[in-house]
Amino acid sequence: MSDRRYNDFGGYLSKRFGCRVQKITIDAGFSCPNRDGTLSFGGCIYCDGNGSGSGAASRTESINKQIQQAKYRLAARYKAQKFIAYFQAFTNTYAPCDILRKRYDEALADSKMVGLAIGTRPDCIDEAILDLIEEYTATHMVWIEYGLQSKHNRTLEKINRGHTFEYFVRAVQVTQGRNILICAHVILGLPGESREDVIDTARAVADLGVDGIKIHNLYIPKETPLARLFQEGEYTVLDRQTDVTWVVAFLERLSPTVIIQRLTGDPDPSALLAPSWTLNKQRTLGLIRETLEAKGTWQGKLYEPT
Numbered sequence: 001m002s003d004r005r006y007n008d009f010g011g012y013l014s015k016r017f018g019c020r021v022q023k024i025t026i027d028a029g030f031s032c033p034n035r036d037g038t039l040s041f042g043g044c045i046y047c048d049g050n051g052s053g054s055g056a057a058s059r060t061e062s063i064n065k066q067i068q069q070a071k072y073r074l075a076a077r078y079k080a081q082k083f084i085a086y087f088q089a090f091t092n093t094y095a096p097c098d099i100l101r102k103r104y105d106e107a108l109a110d111s112k113m114v115g116l117a118i119g120t121r122p123d124c125i126d127e128a129i130l131d132l133i134e135e136y137t138a139t140h141m142v143w144i145e146y147g148l149q150s151k152h153n154r155t156l157e158k159i160n161r162g163h164t165f166e167y168f169v170r171a172v173q174v175t176q177g178r179n180i181l182i183c184a185h186v187i188l189g190l191p192g193e194s195r196e197d198v199i200d201t202a203r204a205v206a207d208l209g210v211d212g213i214k215i216h217n218l219y220i221p222k223e224t225p226l227a228r229l230f231q232e233g234e235y236t237v238l239d240r241q242t243d244v245t246w247v248v249a250f251l252e253r254l255s256p257t258v259i260i261q262r263l264t265g266d267p268d269p270s271a272l273l274a275p276s277w278t279l280n281k282q283r284t285l286g287l288i289r290e291t292l293e294a295k296g297t298w299q300g301k302l303y304e305p306t
Contacts, residue, residue: 122171256300
């Protein structure tokens with residue numbers, strides 16, 4: 001545990017690789033069953049046309065070009081020496097295995113790539129895909145990042161997620177034991193959810209024994225169904241202080257060994273409708289650390305192993 005009172009990802013990477021390691025986000029041109037009509041055409045209510053990605057694939061930028069551009073930028077800004085290829089946009093296991101292999105191989109061809117991270121949905125995984133992904137663990141650190149958002153099926157239905165909590169449980173269980181690290185994505189401030197709902201999600205994720213977690217606050221991109229709800233007064237965003245207290249409560253219920261990959265969202269300023277406080281990420285992170293210190297608490301303080 002770092003002096004930040006939580007098990008931060010940057011510290012974990014530095015210990016493992018002996019240098020600064022940064023993720024390079026990749027848009028590989030995949031789609032999503034929740035947008036192409038397999039499940040829905042609308043996607044999750046907070047998802048914009050880039051699917052949380054950069055839109056690079058729509059600009060016909062190759063994976064290699066995306067990596068080379070980002071590598072030099074991150075090396076200059078952070079003094080990063082090694083990198084993780086992070087397939088972020090849309091659903092990055094939603095294709096036949098031969099296509100997935102081609103995309104992953106292209107990303108890992110650079111000698112400075114020490115890791116592979118794959119963002120996907122828990123209903124877009126099977127044994128053949130996991131067999132493929134597991135092959136890369138022989139040479140690279142491999143994470144699979146499953147979007148959960150909430151353990152509450154009523155919430156998942158409300159946000160048009162297109163899968164249930166039970167799908168997430170199954171995905172975690174079939175992935176465990178393969179040398180693939182598992183990261184869960186959750187969102188705080190989803191419509192209709194309370195602090196207790198958030199704590200229930202924290203406990204559920206902790207019980208499943210995932211390796212890492214990303215905690216996002218719900219921000220509103222323009223031109224999304226959530227934006228319409230917000231503009232019509234049917235959804236109210238969390239204020240920063242409430243978000244901070246919920247993050248702290250979430251951390252307290254996790255195992256102290258879980259690696260915290262993210263504590264707050266990181267929106268594109270040009271696409272953000274609300275809340276404006278999310279644009280000052282460092283201030284939010286500072287408040288989380290200050291609150292942990294002031295409360296005399298830490299990640300795992302209230303963790304109850306099952």
